[in-house]
Every structure is written in structure tokens, then in C-alpha cells.
Amino acid sequence: MKRNNKLSLALHTLGHMAVAPDQALTSEVIAAHNATNPVVVRRVLGLLRVRGLVVSGKGHAGGWRLARPAVQITVADVYDAIGAPLMTVEPLAAAQGCAIVAALHATVTEAATEAEAVLRRHFARRTIADLAQAMADGARGKSSAQGKGDLHFPPR
Amino acid sequence: MKRNNKLSLALHTLGHMAVAPDQALTSEVIAAHNATNPVVVRRVLGLLRVRGLVVSGKGHAGGWRLARPAVQITVADVYDAIGAPLMTVEPLAAAQGCAIVAALHATVTEAATEAEAVLRRHFARRTIADLAQAMADGARGKSSAQGKGDLHFPPR
DNA sequence: TTTCATGTAACCATAATAGTTACGTGATTC
DNA sequence: GAATCACGTAACTATTATGGTTACATGAAA
Numbered sequence: 149m150k151r152n153n154k155l156s157l158a159l160h161t162l163g164h165m166a167v168a169p170d171q172a173l174t175s176e177v178i179a180a181h182n183a184t185n186p187v188v189v190r191r192v193l194g195l196l197r198v199r200g201l202v203v204s205g206k207g208h209a210g211g212w213r214l215a216r217p218a219v220q221i222t223v224a225d226v227y228d229a230i231g232a233p234l235m236t237v238e239p240l241a242a243a244q245g246c247a248i249v250a251a252l253h254a255t256v257t258e259a260a261t262e263a264e265a266v267l268r269r270h271f272a273r274r275t276i277a278d279l280a281q282a283m284a285d286g287a288r289g290k291s292s293a294q295g296k297g298d299l300h301f302p303p304r
Numbered sequence: 305m306k307r308n309n310k311l312s313l314a315l316h317t318l319g320h321m322a323v324a325p326d327q328a329l330t331s332e333v334i335a336a337h338n339a340t341n342p343v344v345v346r347r348v349l350g351l352l353r354v355r356g357l358v359v360s361g362k363g364h365a366g367g368w369r370l371a372r373p374a375v376q377i378t379v380a381d382v383y384d385a386i387g388a389p390l391m392t393v394e395p396l397a398a399a400q401g402c403a404i405v406a407a408l409h410a411t412v413t414e415a416a417t418e419a420e421a422v423l424r425r426h427f428a429r430r431t432i433a434d435l436a437q438a439m440a441d442g443a444r445g446k447s448s449a450q451g452k453g454d455l456h457f458p459p460r
Numbered sequence: 461t462t463t464c465a466t467g468t469a470a471c472c473a474t475a476a477t478a479g480t481t482a483c484g485t486g487a488t489t490c
Numbered sequence: 491g492a493a494t495c496a497c498g499t500a501a502c503t504a505t506t507a508t509g510g511t512t513a514c515a516t517g518a519a520a
Contacts, residue, residue, distance in 0.1 A: 154477095156408065163404035174496065185479050190497065206489030210496045221409060248319035251438030252312065255379060259426035263419040270415030282407030310508095330465065341510050346466065363518030366465045 154192045154230050157182055159223060161193070166218035173213030190208070192230070199229040201292065215272035218280055224271035233264060310348045310386050313338055315379060315435065317349070318358070322374035323437035328367030348386070355385040374436055380427035389420060 161178050175186035175193075182189070193212055196202045203215045214221065317334050331349075332351035338345070349368055352358045359371045370377065 149321070153414075156405075159408050159412075160402070160404055163408065167404075176496085187480075187499085188478065190499085194498080201480095204497060205487080206485075206495080206497050208489060208495055210487070212497090247314070247439040247441070248316055248323075248435050249312075251435045252315050252319065254438075255426075255430050255435070256311075257313075259423050262426065263423040266422045267419040268413050270411075270418065274411050278403050279407045279411070282410075283403040297511090332465085341466085342465090343510065343511075346468085347509095350467080360466060361518075362464080362466045362516075364520060366518070368466090453483055 152291045154195075154232065155227060157184065157189070157192050158196060158226050158230060159276075161189070161212075162196075162214065162218070162221065162226065162276045163283065165202070165212070166276045167283055169214055169218065172205060172209060172213045174211040175282070180229035195231065196226065196229045199225065201225055201229060214276070218277035219275050221276045222272050223274040223279075224268050226266070227271050228278075229238070310351070310388065312385060313340070313345070313348050314352060314382050314386060315367075315432075317345070317354075317368075318370065318374070318377065318382065318432045319435035319439065321358070321368070321370045322432045323439055325370055325374065328361060328365060328369045330367040334368070351387065352385045354381065355381065357381055357385060370432070374433035375431050377432045378428050379430040379435075380424050380433070383424065383427050 160182065161173070164178075164181070165173060174191040178189045178193075179186040183281050193202055193204065195203055197215075200215050201221055202212050204210070316338065317329070318336070320334075331345040334345045334349075335342040338413055349358055349360065353360055353371075356371050358368050360366070360368050368432060
């Protein structure tokens with residue numbers, strides 16, 4: 149996972165968990181499936197754990213699994229847990245007293261705020277179960293799965 | 305300008321140009337006003353020039369100025385010229401044949417596409433003249449300008 | 461012809477992100 | 491209860507995107 153996103157790793161993994169909710173997945177397996185490192189997986193899933201989306205267990209039957217039914221976990225939940233809003237404008241503190249900068253900031257903030265809202269609204273309507281469903285559908289039909297290992301959000 | 309955005313530099317500068325359209329601004333002056341380097345200014349404004357938003361001149365009376373009236377330049381024009389869309393999801397090429405990744409990608413792309421559209425719609429409604437107007441307004445009233453030198457879009 | 465300002469290439473600095481190594485802790489199995 | 495397994499976390503390294511800097515060529519005006 150080079151220059152990619154925690155969000156895609158998280159959603160991808162939760163999607164797989166939803167397919168087989170009873171089976172715990174180890175960081176190592178997940179990492180291999182995502183061409184990344186177990187520690188990175190733990191870091192990302194750790195963010196989901198504190199939000200109560202997944203649970204982890206140590207020892208022999210250890211690993212990660214969903215904390216509740218996939219239907220009850222929305223993409224927005226995951227998005228929020230990751231905590232890396234795609235669309236926020238944070239003004240830096242140091243004032244400069246330039247009215248243009250203020251106007252500029254107002255305009256951009258307003259636009260970004262609404263765009264972010266639209267994004268979250270979409271995400272709130274999708275659950276992890278929907279992703280798993282797509283997997284089932286794909287397995288049946290011709291499977292238009294030409295996806296790749298990661299999604300890529302623009303460099304910030 | 306550390307860890308900031310070309311967009312804010314561009315909009316800020318065009319805003320000032322709109323206030324005094326007949327006066328050419330040199331890269332050096334602009335850079336000083338933005339706590340950055342003249343070369344950086346040229347790089348950014350160069351993007352606007354190829355889109356016909358500004359013109360530049362060499363020599364003694366040289367510098368940068370708007371290529372057309374500020375009312376005819378929207379924030380969206382600038383946003384497009386900068387070419388760093390805030391909201392795009394580009395799938396990496398390497399397929400992995402995982403249906404979940406495909407579903408994931410579809411969901412995120414759909415959401416991001418609409419959010420981006422909302423963003424551009426906002427930007428298309430604002431012109432550089434509006435920013436300059438804010439400056440005029442600010443000069444009169446108490447000027448709620450507490451802005452700062454730059455805006456900051458999230459790290460990508 | 462001198463000076464000023466852009467145009468551009470090339471390189472350096474910084475910071476954000478991911479990848480790695482290492483080791484501690486608790487749970488399970490033998 | 492000893493061995494093993496898997497997470498939890500700290501600390502460090504690697505990579506990469508972005509800006510900053512230097513240097514110099516080009517062209518326009520005084």
C-alpha cells in the first residue's frame with residue numbers, strides 16, 4: 149500500500165469480515181491480502197476498535213472481527229473512525245488582516261462544508277453488508293470485478 | 305507558504321489584482337505578500353496563464369495582471385486551472401479481482417463525484433470580483449478580517 | 461546597453477504517510 | 491506451566507509530495 153488510503157484498507161477488510169462474520173482474521177492475513185504490513189493493519193483497525201466497529205482478540209483463536217452485524221455498520225462510521233476527512237478547510241491561525249483572505253476563506257469553507265456533507269450523506273446510506281453483498285453478486289455473475297488492491301485518494 | 309495550497313495563493317492574488325486591475329504585480333511583490341518565493345508564484349500563476357486567466361509581461365513595466373475583467377473569472381476557473389481536484393478517487397491499475405474492492409470503489413467514486421460536483425457548483429457561482437468586493441466592504445466596516453495568510457487543505 | 465522581470469530547470473528541505481523492527485502482554489493449547 | 495500465537499505499541503526508516511532555493515536564459519523597457 150503505497151500512497152494510499154486507510155479508508156480503503158478498512159472498508160475492504162470489513163467487507164471480507166462481513167462475508168464470514170464468524171471467522172476472525174489475523175493482522176497477518178489481512179496484511180497479505182492488502183500487500184501491506186501487519187502493524188499497519190493493526191494501526192488502522194485499532195481506530196475502528198475504539199469506535200466499537202470491530203473487536204480484536206489475542207492468542208490462538210485471536211484476530212479481528214466485526215463488533216456488530218454488518219448491516220449496522222455504515223461506510224460513514226468507518227469514514228469517521230478513520231478521521232481523515234477528505235474535505236475540510238482549516239484556516240491557519242496567524243491573522244494577516246487581509247479582507248480578501250477572509251472572503252476567500254469564507255467561500256472555500258462554505259463550498260467544502262457542503263461537499264463534505266454530501267459525501268457523508270452518501271456514505272451513511274451504505275453499509276458494510278452492501279459491500280459483502282456485492283461480493284456475493286460478483287461471485288455469481290460474470291463478476292465485473294476489475295478492481296485493484298487499493299483506492300487512491302489524491303495527494304494532499 | 306508551508307504545507308498549503310496553490311489555490312489559496314492563486315485566489316488571494318487574483319483578488320488583489322481585481323482591486324487594482326491596471327497595476328501589474330511582480331512575482332516578488334506577490335511572493336512577499338504571501339510569505340513565499342517568487343519562483344513559486346510564477347509556477348502557480350503560470351498555470352493560470354495557460355488557461356487565459358492572467359497575462360504576464362517581462363521587463364520594466366512587467367508583472368502579472370488579469371487577462372479579463374474580474375467579473376468574468378470564476379473561482380471554478382481558477383480551481384480548474386490549478387488542476388488539483390480536492391475530491392477525486394483514482395483507482396490504481398493493478399487488478400486484484402476482488403469484488404469487494406470493486407464495490408468499494410464504486411461506492412466511493414459515486415460519493416466523491418457528487419461531492420466534487422457540489423464543490424464546483426459553488427465555485428462556479430463566485431467570481432474574483434466577489435472577492436475584491438469583500439475587500440472593499442472590509443475596508444469600510446469594522447472589517448471582520450481575521451483571516452490568515454493561507455488556507456490549509458488537509459494533507460493527502 | 462543596462463536593468464528589470466518572467467520562464468524554467470535543477471536541486472534541496474520539509475513533512476506526511478507507510479513500512480519495519482522489536483518487544484511487551486495476554487490468551488490458548490499442550 | 492511452558493510454548494505458542496496474535497495483538498499493542500514504541501521507535502525508527504523509507505518514500506513521496508510539496509514547497510523553497512539557486513541559477514541562468516530570454517525578452518522588454520528605459
